[in-house]
Amino acid sequence: xxxxxxxxxxxxxxxxxxxxxxxxxxxxxxxxxxxxxxxxxxxxxxxxxxxxxxxxxxxxxxxxxxxxxxxxxxxxxxxxxxxxxxxxxxxxxxxxxxxxxxxxxxxxxxxxxxxxxxxxxxxxxxxxxxxxxxxxxxxxxxxxxxxxxxxxxxxxxxxxxxxxxxxxxxxxxxxxxxxxxxxxxxxxxxxxxxxxxxxxxxxxxxxxxxxxxxxxxxxxxxxxxxxxxxxxxxxxxxxxxxxxxxxxxxxxxxxxxxxxxxxxxxxxxxxxxxxxxxxxxxxxxxxxxxxxxxxxxxxxxxxxxxxxxxxxxxxxxxxxxxxxxxxxxxxxxxxxxxxxxxxxxxxxxxxxxxxxxxxxxxxxxxxxxxxxxxxxxxxxxxxxxxxxxxxxxxxxxxxxxxxxxxxxxxxxxxxxxxxxxxxxxxxxxxxxx
Amino acid sequence: xxxxxxxxxxxxxxxxxxxxxxxxxxxxxxxxxxxxxxxxxxxxxxxxxxxxxxxxxxxxxxxxxxxxxxxxxxxxxxxxxxxxxxxxxxxxxxxxxxxxxxxxxxxxxxxxxxxxxxxxxxxxxxxxxxxxxxxxxxxxxxxxxxxxxxxxxxxxxxxxxxxxxxxxxxxxxxxxxxxxxxxxxxxxxxxxxxxxxxxxxxxxxxxxxxxxxxxxxxxxxxxxxxxxxxxxxxxxxxxxxxxxxxxxxxxxxxxxxxxxxxxxxxxxxxxxxxxxxxxxxxxxxxxxxxxxxxxxxxxxxxxxxxxxxxxxxxxxxxxxxxxxxxxxxxxxxxxxxxxxxxxxxxxxxxxxxxxxxxxxxxxxxxxxxxxxxxxxxxxxxxxxxxxxxxxxxxxxxxxxxxxxxxxxxxxxxxxxxxxxxxxxxxxxxxxxx
Numbered sequence: 001x002x003x004x005x006x007x008x009x010x011x012x013x014x015x016x017x018x019x020x021x022x023x024x025x026x027x028x029x030x031x032x033x034x035x036x037x038x039x040x041x042x043x044x045x046x047x048x049x050x051x052x053x054x055x056x057x058x059x060x061x062x063x064x065x066x067x068x069x070x071x072x073x074x075x076x077x078x079x080x081x082x083x084x085x086x087x088x089x090x091x092x093x094x095x096x097x098x099x100x101x102x103x104x105x106x107x108x109x110x111x112x113x114x115x116x117x118x119x120x121x122x123x124x125x126x127x128x129x130x131x132x133x134x135x136x137x138x139x140x141x142x143x144x145x146x147x148x149x150x151x152x153x154x155x156x157x158x159x160x161x162x163x164x165x166x167x168x169x170x171x172x173x174x175x176x177x178x179x180x181x182x183x184x185x186x187x188x189x190x191x192x193x194x195x196x197x198x199x200x201x202x203x204x205x206x207x208x209x210x211x212x213x214x215x216x217x218x219x220x221x222x223x224x225x226x227x228x229x230x231x232x233x234x235x236x237x238x239x240x241x242x243x244x245x246x247x248x249x250x251x252x253x254x255x256x257x258x259x260x261x262x263x264x265x266x267x268x269x270x271x272x273x274x275x276x277x278x279x280x281x282x283x284x285x286x287x288x289x290x291x292x293x294x295x296x297x298x299x300x301x302x303x304x305x306x307x308x309x310x311x312x313x314x315x316x317x318x319x320x321x322x323x324x325x326x327x328x329x330x331x332x333x334x335x336x337x338x339x340x341x342x343x344x345x346x347x348x349x350x351x352x353x354x355x356x357x358x359x360x361x362x363x364x365x366x367x368x369x370x371x372x373x374x375x376x377x378x379x380x381x382x383x384x385x386x387x388x389x390x391x392x393x394x395x396x397x398x399x400x401x402x403x404x405x406x407x408x409x410x411x412x413x414x415x416x417x418x419x420x421x422x423x424x425x426x427x428x429x430x431x432x433x
Numbered sequence: 434x435x436x437x438x439x440x441x442x443x444x445x446x447x448x449x450x451x452x453x454x455x456x457x458x459x460x461x462x463x464x465x466x467x468x469x470x471x472x473x474x475x476x477x478x479x480x481x482x483x484x485x486x487x488x489x490x491x492x493x494x495x496x497x498x499x500x501x502x503x504x505x506x507x508x509x510x511x512x513x514x515x516x517x518x519x520x521x522x523x524x525x526x527x528x529x530x531x532x533x534x535x536x537x538x539x540x541x542x543x544x545x546x547x548x549x550x551x552x553x554x555x556x557x558x559x560x561x562x563x564x565x566x567x568x569x570x571x572x573x574x575x576x577x578x579x580x581x582x583x584x585x586x587x588x589x590x591x592x593x594x595x596x597x598x599x600x601x602x603x604x605x606x607x608x609x610x611x612x613x614x615x616x617x618x619x620x621x622x623x624x625x626x627x628x629x630x631x632x633x634x635x636x637x638x639x640x641x642x643x644x645x646x647x648x649x650x651x652x653x654x655x656x657x658x659x660x661x662x663x664x665x666x667x668x669x670x671x672x673x674x675x676x677x678x679x680x681x682x683x684x685x686x687x688x689x690x691x692x693x694x695x696x697x698x699x700x701x702x703x704x705x706x707x708x709x710x711x712x713x714x715x716x717x718x719x720x721x722x723x724x725x726x727x728x729x730x731x732x733x734x735x736x737x738x739x740x741x742x743x744x745x746x747x748x749x750x751x752x753x754x755x756x757x758x759x760x761x762x763x764x765x766x767x768x769x770x771x772x773x774x775x776x777x778x779x780x781x782x783x784x785x786x787x788x789x790x791x792x793x794x795x796x797x798x799x800x801x802x803x804x805x806x807x808x809x810x811x812x813x814x815x816x817x818x819x820x821x822x823x824x825x826x827x828x829x830x831x832x833x834x835x836x837x838x839x840x841x842x843x844x845x846x847x848x849x850x851x852x853x854x855x856x857x858x859x860x861x862x863x864x865x866x
Contacts, residue, residue, distance in 0.1 A: 087843035094837070098550055101542060107534055117531055117798045122777055124811050138848050171847055207811040226666070229811035233659070251859055257852040293851050340826065344555055351828040356856040359827060359834070362841040365550045366825035378557050378640040378662035380823040390813040392799035393773065394792060395784040401792070404527070408795040410520035414604055415571050418726050419690040423789040426684055 001282065001306040005275065006316050018307055019323060019374070023236045023265040027215040030223075033190045036216075037223055040194035044201040051191040056133075058166040060186070063202040068173070068184040076173035084171060091363045092143050092178040098365030099151040102384045113403035116395040121388045123153030126204070128196030128228075129181065130211035131172060133162035133188055139175035140361060144368050144382065145211050146179035152387035157181045158206055160196060162188020189213075193220035197228045210386065212369075231386060235373040236265035239357055240326040240346075242317050243270060244333045245277035247353055253284035255330060255356050260301035261294040267305040269324065271317045278308040318342045325376040328357045347376045401427055434715065434739040438708065439749050451740055452756060452807070456669045456698040460648040463656075466623045469649075470656055473627035477634040484624040489566075491599040493619070496635040501606070501617040509606035517604060524796045525576050525611045531798030532584040535817045546836035549828040554821045556586030559637070561629030561661075562614065563644035564605060566595035566621055572608035573794060577801050577815065578644050579612035585820035590614045591639055593629060595621020622646075626653035630661045643819065645802075664819060668806040669698035672790055673759040673779075675750050676714075677766045678707035680786055686717035688763060688789050693734035694727040700738040702757065704750045711741040751775045758809040761790045780809045834860055 004014050040047045045063035052066065053059040060066050077085060107119040127149045131142055142159070149157050159176055161168065163186040176184055185203060187195055193213075199205035208229035209221060221230040239259040243252045256268035272278045285302060289295045311317045318339060321329065325345035333339060336351045343349065347370030350357050361368045369382035396404075405424045412420035437447050473480045478496035485499065486492040493499050510518060540552040560582045564575055575592070582590050592609055594601065596619045609617055618636060620628060626646075632638035641662035642654060654663040672692040676685045689701035705711045718735060722728045744750045751772060754762065758778035766772060769784045776782065780803030783790050794801045802815035829837075838857045845853035 083843050084847050087840040087847075090837065090840040091844060094544075094548075097544070098542075101540055102552065104537060109531075109534060111527075111530070111798075115527075115797060119535065119799070119816075125777070140844055140848065226806070226808070229808070248859075251856070254852055254856040254859055258850070258856045261850060261852045288852070288855075292855075293849070298852060336828075343824075344558070345822075346824050349824055349826040351826055352830060354831050354834045354860055355827055355829040356860065358845055358850075358853040358856045359829060359837065359841050360825075361853060362844045363837045364548060364827040364829070365544075366552070366827060371822075373659070375659070375662070376822065376824070378822060381825055383552075383823065385818070389778075389804075389809065389811060390816065391776075391779050391782055391809070392793075392814055393782040393784055394788055394797040394799060395769075396788040396792060396797070397785060398787050401787045404523065404792065404796045407520040407523040408792050410516050411524060411573055411795045412791055414517050414520075415573065416726070417691070417694060417791075419687055419694045419721070419731060420791040420794060422721075422725075423684070423687040423691045423791045426681075426687055427787055427789065 001302055001308065003308050005310040006312055015309070015320065021305065023267060023305060024373070029215050029219050033216055033219040033223060036190040037194040037220060040191050040200060041198050048187055048191055048195060048200055051189070052187060055189055056162050056164050058163065063200070066186050067202065068186065073173060073177045073181070073184055076170060076177045080170055080174050085174065088139060088143070088171070088175055088178055091140065092147060094363055094365040095143055095147045095367070096151060099148045099367070099384050103151070104388070114397065114400040115404060118393050120391045120393065122391065123155070124207045124387050124389060125154070126156040126158065126206040127154045127387060128206040128209040129157060129159040130192060130209060130213050130217055131159055131161040132213055133164050137161070137169040137172050139169070139171040140368065141212065142172055142175035142181070143179050146176065146181050148367065148382055148384050149387040150180040152384040154387050156183070156206070158183040158185065158196060158203065160185045160187045160192035162186070162192070190216045190220035193217060193224055197224035208387070210382070231369070231382065232371065232375070232379060234369070236267065237262050237328070237372060238267040238269070238326050239328040239330065240269045240271060240321055240324055241330040242321065242333060242339060243272050243277070243330070245272070245274035246334070247277070247332050249277065249280035250284040250288070251356070252281045252332065253288055256281070256285060256302070256306065257288055257292060257298050258356065258358050259328070260298040260306065261292065264297055264300040264304070266301045268302065269307045269309065269326070271309045271311060271320060273311055273313065273317070275310045278310055282308060314339055321346070325374045327370045327372045327376065330355070330357060345376045347371045347381050434735055434741065436711070436741050438743040439745055448742070448753065454738065456700060456738060457806070462648050462652050466649055466652040466656060469623040470627040470653060473624050473633060474631050481620055481624055481628060481633055484622070485620060488622055489595050489597050491596065496633070499619050500635065501619065506606060506610045506614070506617055509603060509610045513603055513607050518607065521572060521576070521604070521608055521611055524573065525580060527796055527798040528576055528580045528800070529584060532581045532800070532817050536584070537818070537821070547830065547833035548837060551826050553824045553826065555824060556588070557640045557820050557822060558587070559589040559591065559639040560587045560820060561639035561642040562590060562592040563625060563642060563646050563650055564592055564594040565646055566597050570594065570602040570605050572602070572604040573801065574645065575605055575608035575614070576612050579609065579614050581800065581815055581817050582820040583613040585817040587820050589616070589639070591616040591618065591629060591636065593618045593620045593625035595619070595625070623649045623653035626650055626657055630657035641820070643815070664802070664815065665804065665808070665812060667802070669700065670695050670761070670805060671700040671702070671759055672761040672763065673702045673704060673754055673757055674763040675704050675754065675766060675772060676710070676763070677705065678710040679767070680710070680765050682710060682713035683717040683721070684789070685714045685765065686721055689714070689718060689735070689739065690721055690725060690731050691789065691791050692761070693731040693739065694725065697730055697733040697737070699734045701735065702740045702742065702759070704742045704744060704753060706744055706746065706750070708743045711743055715741060747772055754779070758807045760803045760805045760809065763788070763790060778809045780804045780814050
């Protein structure tokens with residue numbers, strides 16, 4: 001854990017080092033992934049059964065056995081404990097409401113020249129959703145990735161999840177059922193991405209693939225990009241907590257640890273105007289690390305990437321936060337909205353002393369798939385926009401063409417594109433423009 | 434040019450071949466580009482002067498000489514012929530109006546549980562715009578890339594354009610002035626992308642880079658992706674024209690050639706319900722190729738990639754168009770809106786017999802940077818959304834937390850993330866949840 005104070009010499013260099021910190025270690029798996037993709041393209045279904053036996057240690061009888069039946073999916077919700085079922089339903093309902101409110105309006109305007117122009121939103125036909133298996137099989141991620149697609153109007157949502165040794169987390173299947181996933185396949189790794197991108201006979205290809213995965217999955221998404229759309233490749237998660245001394249230190253400590261427990265590469269940063277409060281939080285972190293089940297991971301993250309930054313005032317905190325452009329931002333001060341108004345770059349903000357990030361991870365409504373590693377400067381969290389696309393359109397009659405056509409002819413000629421110019425000029429009645 | 438008829442044996446195979454046609458030849462320049470990026474990162478300004486001398490054959494006195502002064506930019510509009518100036522101003526005004534109408538609304542909602550959630554749009558701070566030099570220096574592309582950024586509220590738009598042998602197209606500079614570009618640099622190739630992504634001392638880094646370029650520029654954008662945002666890598670351009678026999682064949686022929694004259698890899702497809710009309714269009718294409726200045730390019734495109742598809746009815750045409758998901762779509766039939774309503778996938782549509790694509794390339798208002806190579810299935814044209822990002826937010830008080838917190842605790846426990854659960858439970862008053 002690093003301790004920085006804005007007033008001290010060397011602060012700028014230390015803060016810049018924090019910004020430049022590379023928390024991600026990328027394994028180079030390009031060639032292995034290219035081989036798997038080529039095999040899936042060449043052999044289709046047969047490749048999937050073989051690769052599943054090799055990587056997931058169970059052998060499907062045939063390609064049909066890779067698909068979980070619609071009945072199994074529908075039954076999944078009823079098969080889990082009532083409390084978990086209720087919580088998943090609460091989460092699904094709230095996420096759906098928030099994403100439905102995002103749906104954009106079409107545009108249709110006619111201007112003084114008589115030219116009618118517009119923009120029409122439409123859903124992608126088919127989306128593939130990758131869900132990691134094993135430890136990191138999070139039902140909340142299924143809801144967060146699938147519900148925006150369903151709300152956008154995507155008709156076909158094909159989910160792939162590896163089932164190592166044949167085992168599948170029933171909560172993941174229940175989340176898929178609640179989120180309206182239309183197909184679930186027991187396929188993992190690069191072969192799942194290849195199957196979704198190119199199709200295999202049994203599994204029809206999709207148009208866009210979303211969802212987190214390991215290095216093989218991420219590289220496979222990179223390699224099929226262009227053939228299909230992909231979401232951005234998520235890096236390790238991070239939180240910045242802005243908190244004054246009026247907070248309970250143990251609350252803030254647990255917020256920092258909630259981030260740290262994800263991953264050794266996660267990053268938790270406290271920015272406070274009170275060094276004493278900062279010290280109290282550090283002490284509470286140490287206390288909590290004694291009993292947390294995932295203390296080993298959380299401690300590794302906190303020691304390597306954690307930081308406490310003591311600022312002279314909140315304006316300094318805002319400036320530093322904008323440079324960090326954090327994935328998650330908690331604002332726990334007296335007038336949190338004033339600070340939020342001044343923050344330009346953050347993936348998601350949690351406003352007030354009673355609003356820990358974990359609320360947003362599960363049930364608040366906004367998406368928990370968010371831009372990491374300072375990319376909130378230019379990127380956004382997952383939303384219905386990821387599953388919609390726009391078609392712009394122009395409608396012109398002879399009068400409208402006469403009004404704006406000559407300018408098009410002039411510019412086409414200036415660019416040396418004569419067929420462009422002629423396509424307009426011929427319609428204006430100029431045979432030899 | 435291929436001639437296909439839906440009723441004939443072998444149609445499906447021939448159409449599928451058209452869909453699978455790879456028109457793009459990618460040059461592998463990974464290593465060369467990685468070297469240039471490393472040099473720019475290591476040497477900053479000094480690398481730029483050296484690389485410019487090497488690739489663009491002129492030697493800047495120093496890094497400051499790479500920048501075109503604000504006065505030069507401002508003066509550029511006055512220095513071009515009045516007709517071109519007027520046409521550029523018309524285009525800029527119309528593009529600005531259309532993109533301003535796209536600006537989305539923020540979201541702010543409070544639900545029955547007392548949880549307030551929202552979504553806030555904000556502009557990216559700084560955008561880099563790459564503009565190719567030489568033949569392909571198109572002022573219209575400057576307008577189409579820079580104006581959406583300015584409308585979105587981007588404060589800093591840094592444009593890089595190579596000036597081979599020191600030469601710069603004055604129209605490109607005029608377009609930059611009209612579009613509100615704030616900096617123009619005489620830098621090209623992979624070194625420009627590296628400079629924009631990492632900064633060089635003189636040139637400060639940006640957050641996102643857009644604009645077309647050659648294989649080196651495209652590969653450099655791939656390599657800096659993550660550090661900054663990038664737009665999609667455009668492939669060769671294409672048009673599908675739906676036209677019945679009531680059209681003038683020479684209009685349609687010129688529309689097809691306007692696409693073909695861009696690039697040998699461009700593709701022009703006519704879909705018609707009249708074989709006789711298709712034959713008339715083919716004859717008019719041959720006629721026009723005798724006198725078009727760019728006939729060599731247009732002919733190469735038409736011969737290799739052009740196609741006429743004769744359909745039995747317009748429902749067939751719609752189905753085929755959706756499979757093609759074309760970048761540009763002209764709809765020249767009696768009730769064009771009926772067909773447009775049934776088209777799910779197209780980058781931009783041009784509706785009616787008086788609405789050639791060239792209108793949209795220059796002055797109609799919608800963007801001419803569009804998804805190519807069937808990616809309109811999942812991707813969209815450039816828009817203000819490319820220069821905005823979203824911050825979602827949640828605000829909860831103690832009562833709101835009490836309403837939805839327990840569900841979060843349940844899900845966090847189910848996922849084995851105890852610090853997540855504790856961060857909520859502690860605030861609910863459960864010391865040992």
